[in-house]
Amino acid sequence: MNLPEREAAVRRLLEQAPAPVVPPDLYGEAARRGRRMQHRGKAVRLLLWLALFGAAVVFVVWAVTARPWVEPPSETTPPLTGW
Template sequence: MSRLPNRRDEEVRRLLDTPHPAVPVDLAARAMLRGRRIVHRRRIEHSVLWALLAAAVIAGIVLTVLNWPHSTPPVPNDGTWWSPNGPD
């Protein structure tokens, strides 16, 4: 079974047969430095976000402790446990 020639295949072959452009000599070194900068920036961002999350949790705990009711109001004891208003 023969395939019909595909125009895209021919275009790709033509592009691959042409001479390739020259690659800069320091391309690998520049890519490595850029990668290091990106990783360093991400680590700093993650550290800052974790610190903000920790500060928010600590602030929430402190606010909860400061606003927590220290004692509950006494419940009147009327002698019955089944009715809040007592015996009728």
């Protein structure tokens, strides 16, 4: 089937099928749901950014208090021989 035949077949199908009945409040409901989904997405992104910021603050506070880059003091002392 070439392109003009396909187009003609699609046109025949579209002309034969009755137009679907769409509820009158469909647009308003879809717009309301879309706005709600956008608000939820914004809230989730805000919570994730706040969690990331909180984790960064906790890490900085831990690093300042624990100072993991400093070598820990020796647990044992070398033997004192040759005095």
